[in-house]
Amino acid sequence: MEKWENNKAWFLVLPVFLIVAFSAIIPLMTVVNYSVQDIFGPGNAVFVGTEWFEEVLRDTRLHDALGRQFLFSGLVLLIEIPLGILVALAMPKRGWGVSASLITLALPLLIPWNVIGTIWIIFTRPDIGLFGVAVNGLDLLSVPFDHTARPIYAWITLMAMEVWHWTPLVALLCYAGLRAIPEAYYQAAKIDGASALAVFRYIQLPKMRGVLTIAVLLRFMDSFLIYAEPFALTGGGPGNTTTFLSIYLVKIAVGQFDLGPAAAFSLIYFLIVLLLSFIFYQVLLNVGKGEKR
Amino acid sequence: MGLMLQHVDKIVGREVHLKDIDLHFAPGSRNVILGRTLAGKTSLLRIMAGLDRPTQGRLLVDGRDVIGMSVRKRSLAMVYQQFINYPSLTIYDNIASPLKLAGLNKSEIDRRVRDTAAMLHIDDLLFRLPAELSGGQQQRTAIARALVKESQLLLLDEPLVNLDYKLREELRVELQQIFALRKATIVVYTTTEPAEALMLGGNIVIMDEGRVLQAGPTPEVFRHPATTRVAEIFSDPPINFIQGRAEAGQALLGPAIRLPFSSHMAHLPAGPYTFGVRCNHLSLQSTSPEAVAIGARVDLCEINGSETFIHVRYGDTRLVVQKTGVHHFKIGSSITVYVHPCHLFVYDAEGQLAAAPDHTGRA
Known part of the structure; x- marks a missing residue:
């Protein structure tokens, strides 16, 4: 290769650098700046060091929100990943059924998030909603179903909505992973005399490792940052029972206008997501490798 | 069983x-x-x-x-x-x-x-x-x-x-x-x-x-x-085919080449035939007095490991000659290719084998 005389080519990188700077680096640095100051008004701020971080870390309401967040994300992964794999395994491999199931699966993914909240509010309303009226018509529950009435109902509605909304993504990823396995693997297993379970355990699952890693990471991050759906559905209630981290954060930042603590909270939130994603990635990268007898 | x-x-x-x-x-x-x-x-x-x-x-x-x-x-x-x-x-x-x-x-x-x-x-x-x-x-x-x-x-x-x-x-x-x-x-x-x-x-x-x-x-x-077809599939590089005729103890390859019958062809009745010869049996030197020269032009010279495949054209017929070692020939230059009648496969008009070279002690 010939070496270029001048280095003007780096100007081509400049637009991207500027976009990243304005969209990510500068806002992030602003948050860092806010997190160490007490701001009384424009041009009137006092440096407070780590005070906000200490306050936020001691905040019991934040601890509760974090606990709820872990429970929510954990349940999401536990339900959506296995369910997504099952759906992918059950999907047809050829013929018109392929397009039909792909389109059906893609539908929930195409709906705006706050619209999904609205759809489920209507769907579960005890007076006019299909689900609400049907469940209450069966007359099995001691307290009539109403997602605004009891925490457990709010959670069930929220989980159902989340699973309905995002399992298709996991299923589509897994389906792509399954389709990438050459037919010869299945033939070889058949000749070996392997059972369907063994084929799943030793061929399909290892071959889906890549897409499953992506699915777990995406679903974890996304569910950990969930805002629009509970905001539309429950607004964080009843009480604080569906107040997740982002909802609480917005309450502090926009509701109470406590920019300092909110900034400190944001940074901690960001670091938690980063750390957990890193751990998931490392674990998934190495799981199932080098299995000894 | x-x-x-x-x-x-x-x-x-x-x-x-x-x-x-x-x-x-x-x-x-x-x-x-x-x-x-x-x-x-x-x-x-x-x-x-x-x-x-x-x-x-x-x-x-x-x-x-x-x-x-x-x-x-x-x-x-x-x-x-x-x-x-x-x-x-x-x-x-x-x-x-x-x-x-x-x-x-x-x-x-x-x-x-x-x-x-x-x-x-x-x-x-x-x-x-x-x-x-x-x-x-x-x-x-x-x-x-x-x-x-x-x-x-x-x-x-x-x-x-x-x-x-x-x-x-x-x-x-x-x-x-x-x-x-x-x-x-x-x-x-x-x-x-x-x-x-x-x-x-x-x-x-x-x-x-x-x-x-x-x-x-x-x-x-x-x-x-x-x-x-079998000869084509079972030879690499592909076998050379030359359209021709058999007449009175002689094989006519293309318009101008006449070859005396080799012993394995003795029984052939006169008529149109396709003659096949593997490219390792075409050479650039005359190996025996019975070998017949074909005047051709070089189309392409292909070096494959320690072999050289020379693609030549004789009239409308394309031939490939295999030569050991690495050689260069100018494209378009004229070249003389020798073929010995004892190496010829003969196929009739339906493409069925009519005569194959004897293989007494030779592979």
Whole structure:
């Protein structure tokens, strides 16, 4: 290769650098700046060091929100990943059924998030909603179903909505992973005399490792940052029972206008997501490798 | 005894994949199925394996019809073009997998896995994962998995095609030795390469467009390719054909070349023929007084390892001359090619073999 005389080519990188700077680096640095100051008004701020971080870390309401967040994300992964794999395994491999199931699966993914909240509010309303009226018509529950009435109902509605909304993504990823396995693997297993379970355990699952890693990471991050759906559905209630981290954060930042603590909270939130994603990635990268007898 | 296919057809939709296949493979035989891509080699293997059902015909193992019998119950192993191993299992467990499923005891499994791995020179890689090995080692693992079963039927579907040249040569030699150790196994090996078929020896089946063109002992088929198509498939680089006539003890090649009949052509009646000559039998020097010169022009000069293939044109006929060593010829320059009548294959107007060179003491 010939070496270029001048280095003007780096100007081509400049637009991207500027976009990243304005969209990510500068806002992030602003948050860092806010997190160490007490701001009384424009041009009137006092440096407070780590005070906000200490306050936020001691905040019991934040601890509760974090606990709820872990429970929510954990349940999401536990339900959506296995369910997504099952759906992918059950999907047809050829013929018109392929397009039909792909389109059906893609539908929930195409709906705006706050619209999904609205759809489920209507769907579960005890007076006019299909689900609400049907469940209450069966007359099995001691307290009539109403997602605004009891925490457990709010959670069930929220989980159902989340699973309905995002399992298709996991299923589509897994389906792509399954389709990438050459037919010869299945033939070889058949000749070996392997059972369907063994084929799943030793061929399909290892071959889906890549897409499953992506699915777990995406679903974890996304569910950990969930805002629009509970905001539309429950607004964080009843009480604080569906107040997740982002909802609480917005309450502090926009509701109470406590920019300092909110900034400190944001940074901690960001670091938690980063750390957990890193751990998931490392674990998934190495799981199932080098299995000894 | 052995494996017998009787009038096997395979038709998918309107496409004929296999047509009227009649073959017999004896126990302990080495069989090569040679054919170009899409000749139906893989379709045939899949039917023999029981992965596909033939549209018509019978498949007999030791005289018993096995069509419809589950693949799991048959005694067979298969190696594919792709390197197929269980990705999350170590090499040891990969090789052991068919034995475990067969329910053998641990010490027996261990012994057989180690023996087979040693045979394929992967015994120091037993506790690695397939993804950590080179392509050649992965394919060795797949072959070990197939061999360890000691099945009645061993099918190999172009097993070396995805390996690079050096590894292919190496494994080809080893496979030949390994097959020789399996006295009771029917080995069926498909390939597109004539050289590979010749090296593995045994019997050969030449396939084209879903039909068997010729079957028999490999050297026999090589020396007497029954049709022009067989001669084309079973020679690499392709055999040269020259249209001509036979007249009064002389062969006329193209418009102007006259050759005296060699002894193997003595019985030919007069008429139009196609003369075939392998490119290693065309030379640039006159090797004997009987050799006849053909004046031609150089079209292309192709160097392949330590061989040079010179593509020349004589009238409308294109010929390829093989010459040992690396040589350069100017494109468009004129060149004299010598052909000896004793090397000519003669095909009649229908493309059937009319006369083949004698092979007394010559390959």
